Amino acid sequence: MIHEIFKYLIVLLSFLGMEGVAWFTHKYIMHGVLWSLHSDHHKKEQPGYLEKNDWFFLIFAIPGISFLAIGTYGGITPFAWIGTGITLYGACYFFVHDIFIHQRLKFLRNSENRYLKAIRRAHKMHHKHTGKEFGECFGMLWVPFKYFRENNKSKSA
Secondary structure (H helix, E strand, O other): OHHHHHHHHHHHHHHHHHHHHHHHHHHHHHHHHOHHHHHHHHOOOOOOOOOHHHHHHHHHHHHHHHHHHHHHHOOOHHHHHHHHHHHHHHHHHHHHHHHHHOOOOOOOOOOOOHHHHHHHHHHHHHHOOOOOOOOOOOOOOOOOHHHHHHHHHHHHO
């Protein structure tokens, strides 16, 4: 029983920790030394469905795959649980960022959910900056409370 609780706790903590990793990486690496890969996400640089920014999907998948492989085939079971948390975060990021926010698949277009509206608003504020400087809202699933308050103001207006 304790073993099962410990396993799920590691998966959950790994998932939650990835929001911090995503924020840090987005702010200091994607808007820093790897801006050349991320810039087309803020300003369309070439025609087509894919962006150079999509390379980050593979870059971020490597740690999850590595932890899963080491945990599964290397016999270090807790690594598999960490890899599971990382992979689950990656899946959530894909659904929230690529499908819900950027509508790469036309799905969940008109949600009235307060949390989803706040995520969309925060991301819109992030994208109002087309350069690598002066950005805001670098995370994905953690939304500053001001975007919830803005939703409430627009409802009462």
